[in-house]
Amino acid sequence: MDFYYSKERGGFYISGIHRDIPADVVKITKLEHQTLLIGLSEGKIIDINENGKPFLAYPSVSEEQQQKQKYEQWKAERQAKVDTIVVEIDGMKFDGDEISQERMVRAATLASPDERLNWILADNTVAEVTADQLRRAARTAGEEQVKLWIPQPFIERLEGLWPEG
Numbered sequence: 001m002d003f004y005y006s007k008e009r010g011g012f013y014i015s016g017i018h019r020d021i022p023a024d025v026v027k028i029t030k031l032e033h034q035t036l037l038i039g040l041s042e043g044k045i046i047d048i049n050e051n052g053k054p055f056l057a058y059p060s061v062s063e064e065q066q067q068k069q070k071y072e073q074w075k076a077e078r079q080a081k082v083d084t085i086v087v088e089i090d091g092m093k094f095d096g097d098e099i100s101q102e103r104m105v106r107a108a109t110l111a112s113p114d115e116r117l118n119w120i121l122a123d124n125t126v127a128e129v130t131a132d133q134l135r136r137a138a139r140t141a142g143e144e145q146v147k148l149w150i151p152q153p154f155i156e157r158l159e160g161l162w163p164e165g
Contacts, residue, residue, distance in 0.1 A: 003033040005054045010046070012036075026052050081148050086122045087140040089133050093122040096141025104138035107131070 002015040004025035012033060013021045028036075032054070036046055039056035047057040061069070085096030094100065111117055111131040119129045 001030075003028050003030055005033075005036070005046070007048050007052070007054070026054065028054065078148050082145050085141050085144045085148075087137055087144060089137045089140065092127055092129065092133070092137075094119075094134075094137040094141065095122045096137070096144055098145070101138045101141050101145070104134040104141075108134035108138065 001017075004013040004015070004021060005011070005028050006013060006022045006025045008024045009022055013025055015021070026048075036054055036056060040046065043059070044056045045059045046054045049055055083097045086093050087096045088094075094104070107117055107119075108131040111134075113131065116128045116130060117134070118126050119134070121127050
């Protein structure tokens with residue numbers, strides 16, 4: 001059995017299996033055939049060198065795709081920073097990620113004004129906290145999140161839209 005690759009049709013042909021083999025085929029080894037198939041499954045593309053032999057290459061990425069990839073990477077990095085927010089209130093350090101913010105707001109809302117709650121702090125110690133401390137921790141964490149979510153140059157542009165007063 002001989003293996004071939006056709007640039008024109010972008011496909012493989014095997015003698016003894018395929019009857020209609022295009023004229024532009026280039027003979028390749030069984031190992032090259034397997035390597036090219038594996039590369040295709042990994043998202044690579046097949047290109048042709050100056051001798052007409054197929055080889056694996058990374059697909060070119062358009063400017064738009066590059067911008068989208070950069071934006072998605074920035075979002076992932078931003079989320080990683082949000083996930084590690086820690087804020088200090090009255091000498092206690094609270095986790096400030098989005099889930100912790102929701103938990104603090106819920107606990108503070110449901111607690112009576114003078115109630116003290118056991119709370120696990122960022123260092124995994126348990127502390128007695130008040131609803132007011134949870135509200136302040138949630139608010140401070142939210143402010144830190146806004147700083148991460150809205151870049152400073154954007155905030156400065158927005159501030160320039162309204163007169164000071």
